[in-house]
Amino acid sequence: MNRMTLIKLHLYFSGIALVFLSLMTFSGSMHLLLGDETEVVNEVKTIAVEEGIDKEALSKLFEAELAKIDSDYKFGYLKGSATSLVSRPTNRAYYTIKVSNGSAKIEKHEPSLRKRLMEFHMGHGARASRGAMGVLGLVVLAATLTGLWLGWSSKQLRMMTIATLTSGTVLFVILFML
Structure with a gap:
């Protein structure tokens, strides 16, 4: 491959990667510098559940309750255990259900912009975004x-x-070993 083609490829990959890297470094830096992100959490409903409910039964109950609470609400999937589930994606408004002492509490979470960026x-985010982020990661690597x-x-x-490759490697190793 000639040098000019490689330069064009590098510029193409770098242009695509710039926005992706900027958003990832911004959200990561804000998390590290400012701490945990905020969200507004409101209790929506508390319902009685049988002791020892399993994950599958809790998932069905949660889905049915979400349909009653907000018929327009769409989610990709549920993540969690037999005592706690989260509707995903969590980079937009989402719901949780937590089981304790024979009752289940459903809460609506409305994340701040910083929280939404960090969740992404x-x-x-949406399951479809995972594949896109994987491809973008390869574009960053190519750049x-x-x-x-x-x-x-x-x-x-x-x-x-x-010199820059060596200094970057040394810095990484030092930070990793801390």
Whole structure:
């Protein structure tokens, strides 16, 4: 592959990856710097349930109750256990059900923008977004590798490429070992 084609590929991959990386680094940095994200939680309903209800029965009950509470509400799937379920995706308004002492409490969660971004960042968006995020991750990797190859293949940039790659690797190892 000639150098100009590789430069064009690098620019194409980098352009696509820029928005993706910017949103991921923004949401991750805000989480690390500002702490946990906020959401408004309102109790919607409390219902009696049998002791020792299993996950499948709780899921059916939760789905039926969600249809009664908000007939327009759509969710992708339920995640959890026999004592607690969450409707996904959680990067928009969602519901939870928690079982305790023979009753189940259903709550509606309305996440803030920061919480919505972080939930998406963690892969808790729509199931279809997971595949897209996987592809975007490969695009980021392609942008990085083409940039590395372009720097390595240029005599003028080779030492700088080695220095930045080495410093990045050392920084990663130090932070990982903390």
